[in-house]
Amino acid sequence: MVKQIVNETKGKGGKTGKAIEKKKDDVWIPTCCWFCVMGPCLHRYHRVDGTVINVEGNTSEPGFDEWTRNQGRLCPKPFGLIEKVYNPYRVKSPLKRTNPEKGLDVDPGWVEISWDEALDTVAKRFKEIRAKDPRGVCSTFHSVAQMGMGGTWEAFYIAFGPMQDVRGGSGMRCGLGVHMFANTIHGAFRCSPDTNNTKYLLILGSNVVPSGGVCGNLNYAKAKKIVVDPMLSLTAAKADEWLPIKPGTDIALMLALIHIIIHELGTLDEEFLKNLTNSSYLVGADGHFIRDKSSGKPLVWDTAAGVAREFNAPDLGDLALEGIYTVDDQECKTAFQLLKEQMKQYTPEWATEICEIPAATIRRIAKEFVDNAQIGSTIRLDGIDLPYRPVDVIIGRPVEAGVHSYQNILAQHILVSLVGALESVGGHMGGCAHPTYYDHGIKPGADGMPQPIYHEFTWPPTCWSGCEAFVPFTKIFGHAAHLFWINMTNPPPGLPLPPPPQAYLRFRNNAIHSVGETEMVVSAMKKIPFIVSISYTYDEVTQLADIVLPDYTELERYDVLSPDYRLGSGRRFRGILLRQPIVEPPPNNRDISYIVTELADRIGFLDTYNNMINIRFNITDPYKLELNKKYEWVDIVDRMCKSLTKGEHDLEWFKEHGAIITPTTTEDQYNVHLHMVKEKIRYPVPYMDVVKTVGENLQANLAKVGVDWWSTKEYVALPSYLPSVLDTVPKEYDFYVTTSRLPQYSNASNNDCALHNEVMQQVPGQYEVLMNAGAARERGIKEGDEVWIESPIGRIKGAVGLSEGIRPDTLFMAGQFGQSVTPVAKDLAKLSVNAITPISYEWTDQVTGTMQSTIKVKVYKA
Amino acid sequence: MTRYGMVLDLNKCVACLGCMVSCKMEHLLPPGMSWCRVLVKEQGTYPSVGKTFQPIVCNHCKDAACVQVCPTGATNKREDGIVVVDYDKCVGCRYCMMACPYGARYFNAKRERYFPGKGVTPLEEASDKELQTGVVMKCTFCVEKIEEGLKKGLKPGVDKAATPSCVANCMTKARYFGDLDDPESEVSQLIRSNRGRQLHPEQGTDPSVYYIG
Numbered sequence A: 001m002v003k004q005i006v007n008e009t010k011g012k013g014g015k016t017g018k019a020i021e022k023k024k025d026d027v028w029i030p031t032c033c034w035f036c037v038m039g040p041c042l043h044r045y046h047r048v049d050g051t052v053i054n055v056e057g058n059t060s061e062p063g064f065d066e067w068t069r070n071q072g073r074l075c076p077k078p079f080g081l082i083e084k085v086y087n088p089y090r091v092k093s094p095l096k097r098t099n100p101e102k103g104l105d106v107d108p109g110w111v112e113i114s115w116d117e118a119l120d121t122v123a124k125r126f127k128e129i130r131a132k133d134p135r136g137v138c139s140t141f142h143s144v145a146q147m148g149m150g151g152t153w154e155a156f157y158i159a160f161g162p163m164q165d166v167r168g169g170s171g172m173r174c175g176l177g178v179h180m181f182a183n184t185i186h187g188a189f190r191c192s193p194d195t196n197n198t199k200y201l202l203i204l205g206s207n208v209v210p211s212g213g214v215c216g217n218l219n220y221a222k223a224k225k226i227v228v229d230p231m232l233s234l235t236a237a238k239a240d241e242w243l244p245i246k247p248g249t250d251i252a253l254m255l256a257l258i259h260i261i262i263h264e265l266g267t268l269d270e271e272f273l274k275n276l277t278n279s280s281y282l283v284g285a286d287g288h289f290i291r292d293k294s295s296g297k298p299l300v301w302d303t304a305a306g307v308a309r310e311f312n313a314p315d316l317g318d319l320a321l322e323g324i325y326t327v328d329d330q331e332c333k334t335a336f337q338l339l340k341e342q343m344k345q346y347t348p349e350w351a352t353e354i355c356e357i358p359a360a361t362i363r364r365i366a367k368e369f370v371d372n373a374q375i376g377s378t379i380r381l382d383g384i385d386l387p388y389r390p391v392d393v394i395i396g397r398p399v400e401a402g403v404h405s406y407q408n409i410l411a412q413h414i415l416v417s418l419v420g421a422l423e424s425v426g427g428h429m430g431g432c433a434h435p436t437y438y439d440h441g442i443k444p445g446a447d448g449m450p451q452p453i454y455h456e457f458t459w460p461p462t463c464w465s466g467c468e469a470f471v472p473f474t475k476i477f478g479h480a481a482h483l484f485w486i487n488m489t490n491p492p493p494g495l496p497l498p499p500p501p502q503a504y505l506r507f508r509n510n511a512i513h514s515v516g517e518t519e520m521v522v523s524a525m526k527k528i529p530f531i532v533s534i535s536y537t538y539d540e541v542t543q544l545a546d547i548v549l550p551d552y553t554e555l556e557r558y559d560v561l562s563p564d565y566r567l568g569s570g571r572r573f574r575g576i577l578l579r580q581p582i583v584e585p586p587p588n589n590r591d592i593s594y595i596v597t598e599l600a601d602r603i604g605f606l607d608t609y610n611n612m613i614n615i616r617f618n619i620t621d622p623y624k625l626e627l628n629k630k631y632e633w634v635d636i637v638d639r640m641c642k643s644l645t646k647g648e649h650d651l652e653w654f655k656e657h658g659a660i661i662t663p664t665t666t667e668d669q670y671n672v673h674l675h676m677v678k679e680k681i682r683y684p685v686p687y688m689d690v691v692k693t694v695g696e697n698l699q700a701n702l703a704k705v706g707v708d709w710w711s712t713k714e715y716v717a718l719p720s721y722l723p724s725v726l727d728t729v730p731k732e733y734d735f736y737v738t739t740s741r742l743p744q745y746s747n748a749s750n751n752d753c754a755l756h757n758e759v760m761q762q763v764p765g766q767y768e769v770l771m772n773a774g775a776a777r778e779r780g781i782k783e784g785d786e787v788w789i790e791s792p793i794g795r796i797k798g799a800v801g802l803s804e805g806i807r808p809d810t811l812f813m814a815g816q817f818g819q820s821v822t823p824v825a826k827d828l829a830k831l832s833v834n835a836i837t838p839i840s841y842e843w844t845d846q847v848t849g850t851m852q853s854t855i856k857v858k859v860y861k862a
Numbered sequence B: 001m002t003r004y005g006m007v008l009d010l011n012k013c014v015a016c017l018g019c020m021v022s023c024k025m026e027h028l029l030p031p032g033m034s035w036c037r038v039l040v041k042e043q044g045t046y047p048s049v050g051k052t053f054q055p056i057v058c059n060h061c062k063d064a065a066c067v068q069v070c071p072t073g074a075t076n077k078r079e080d081g082i083v084v085v086d087y088d089k090c091v092g093c094r095y096c097m098m099a100c101p102y103g104a105r106y107f108n109a110k111r112e113r114y115f116p117g118k119g120v121t122p123l124e125e126a127s128d129k130e131l132q133t134g135v136v137m138k139c140t141f142c143v144e145k146i147e148e149g150l151k152k153g154l155k156p157g158v159d160k161a162a163t164p165s166c167v168a169n170c171m172t173k174a175r176y177f178g179d180l181d182d183p184e185s186e187v188s189q190l191i192r193s194n195r196g197r198q199l200h201p202e203q204g205t206d207p208s209v210y211y212i213g
């Protein structure tokens, strides 16, 4: 039952005095969207006579406009969902290929088959593979599926057994680096500013203003923003100041800021550093924490007692922040002392030579940052006194992913720590003290800091990306997916890999476009003998598939979500939200949950699959699924509704009301800070002893197995300047290329929406290869000229757009285009730099495992 | 009297273009037509360069040039200040398009389709029922929404269901709507306290759309 909100339709165009035709079916149906990490947002869609024609922010229930992320507002993405429903190029029947030859430009010779034939074919192959080793199947999927918005997909994926994980999110287009640190430092999936309260933001290479979802937009407007970006992005355009930094040199700027704060201003949040970080831990000559001989606990220097004591000894006096001490005849220094010494060299004058931002500007920014942090101030919220530090540093993908990204992320976190802005009101938030759906939470480890998570060294590696052997910290959230594709085509000599994958199961993402070196990924994919694509359209991966299973779009299906993660960061509610069908799906398409239930049943692991559904969706008695019964998704959804509300509300209730929303408390919002103080846990900064230790062990293990081509020298405890990998590219490649997500496209794959594309063409430079007007003049290139963009691995051709808002040595290409097969998207005929972005071990960050995303190219007229 | 008007805060707009998509969906507009637009302009030379985002709609001018030239009375001004086109009276002469100093009007010459050669989508079918061809159209201030809202006792600009789509959906809350003749309305106050500006006041049309920021 859907509430009848409007009974008659509207006449259009301001017709005067005309009788308005009554419509039979005219309803607004509540649902939700979670197409970006800033969601979920509450929406309602307008359906008239069976056609969905509009969407708006849902404010139909009390509190919806106040506490929710979108506050009754809308970003442009949900409109694309309407378009997708009516995309005439949808796949509308299961298909099998008849042409054994595969290629992006080769007709697969699709023939329509029945669902039974399609599912039996897949189940038979998968069953054989699974019986030997489930890793024989590799899989990628869209991030929505990870967020619990993909029906029972995730339960299937886990219950099948460990597939080769080549998750979509971990390719080029994701900031995997930050996920690792968000967990190590904040216990959370990712970290971002306390958007509701922040006042001063230093934004490095991130287009966060328009891309930050509705919530980001509503809140970032209130803060002073300094944007450091080679290009005048939309974010930079809205900033108080734009600093066109030389690409790949953000680390120099951050190190200089740290230098100024420590060595020139000397304004530090000492109390925070001593009590809530490892700044006071004593470090020995070997670069590791000095430990108590019997307990093994790290030591700090108690200035009152004048001796070294265990970090959590009772009645500790004031701790030494700086200084050189002697413990057991061994000279040692506090972690902060080491930071101070290491940062001494990074003067603004040094940085300006590298990053090309004037030293005076760097000094001014450092001062503004410190002043705005209001060190020492507190704020009383709901009777709780909390530290108030309304400043943050945001880093975007070119900074948080790529070679040396670990140094960048560490420097970012040290910057905010110096002023005490970690998890403070207005500061840098992860917001997850306790584990949630996919945040690990903060468990106290033996050294008084959160328990780190990383792979134990595994040799030979069990997966084709080799992550357990080379990038241990990628245990958090997936893999360095690009290494999978490298190893499939050109593995390093002597790397003992498991038997090659026999099948590839793909749900909705596009690995061909989201990684790099497109041709290589395509050739790797072609090596996999059996590809199953769950897809709504004929895209590039589908073009290489053997079997295509067409699924429902987001407006044709159910999901239940209860986002209890990442409080702070602007989300001020808990709740249970329903996504529900607005319109009828095409008759021969099937929901993802139907598809995987049938596969689980036909392959023969319905019991483990049902069990996993109970676990992942937290379905408790009496609503639990019996293990050997096949359930329809709508039945499971009803059980979830009842189980989550302890029997109070069923699916019918949610279909009418859309969601239950309750505002969070101050304790919820600042749960990490309160947790750290209560449990006496310290943030593992500035001294990442754990990373150094893991790196040393990794080096020893790799030496044992004879690997000398993978370096661990970046596993350092303190950040340092390392020249950009781009400096090694021959001089003839004289342009940098940066990319960015466009708000109208990111996460939503809206590039196959014709109306959307038409509208988005309004923003100049989003589609073209954007070049500095002066630089173009020098080369005789005019607006609209066709040019070749050539990197050391290949070239692509496209039209140039000119702008004054970009460095003369930099090109910009948006990240979401370049499709050659996907209907509508391919007609845009726009470029993606991914196609010519080299992917290699050398161009992979040793610690975060992320691939280099900023590259160098040469440009010449076509 | 009531005179509906809009205030657009240039400081807040981030050129997400949500308003454009919103308007196109609200009115099921065909390819090539956008009653609501956002102009993105770059000024200066590197490195002293800025970008501005300016949303534009029909100004629903008090002294509307389009109304004056329309020979059939199809384009007319309602008592509440909204300038509308009665498609049934419009003969498609397009004098109004020439007269409008803001380029806010569009001629719907013939049915255009988003997927040439792939038939008509259900959205386009719905659009065909609402939009005539051979007539001129433009931003209506979502007059039907306002009227329906008023019938239910709602207040345009305050209650979402009585407020133009582009205003109700704007994700930065950069757009405001309300009664310019009511000195206490949010729009009047914003114009007063932020020295609201009209577009091309020299044209003498007295627009009902103001810019602040």
Ligand code: SF4
Pocket (backbone or CB within 6 Å): A033, A034, A035, A036, A037, A038, A039, A040, A041, A070, A074, A075, A076, A077, A078, A212, A213, A214, A215
């Ligand atoms: S994509 Fe837009 S509507 Fe969806 S969750 Fe993000 S901000 Fe909200």
Ligand code: SF4
Pocket (backbone or CB within 6 Å): B012, B013, B014, B015, B016, B017, B018, B019, B020, B038, B055, B169, B170, B171, B172, B173, B174, B175
């Ligand atoms: S929706 Fe709002 S922020 Fe977005 S472009 Fe339109 S006016 Fe600007």
Ligand code: SF4
Pocket (backbone or CB within 6 Å): B022, B023, B024, B026, B027, B035, B036, B057, B058, B138, B139, B140, B141, B142, B164, B165, B166, B167
């Ligand atoms: S007021 Fe209505 S018709 Fe005018 S631009 Fe906004 S949404 Fe479009």
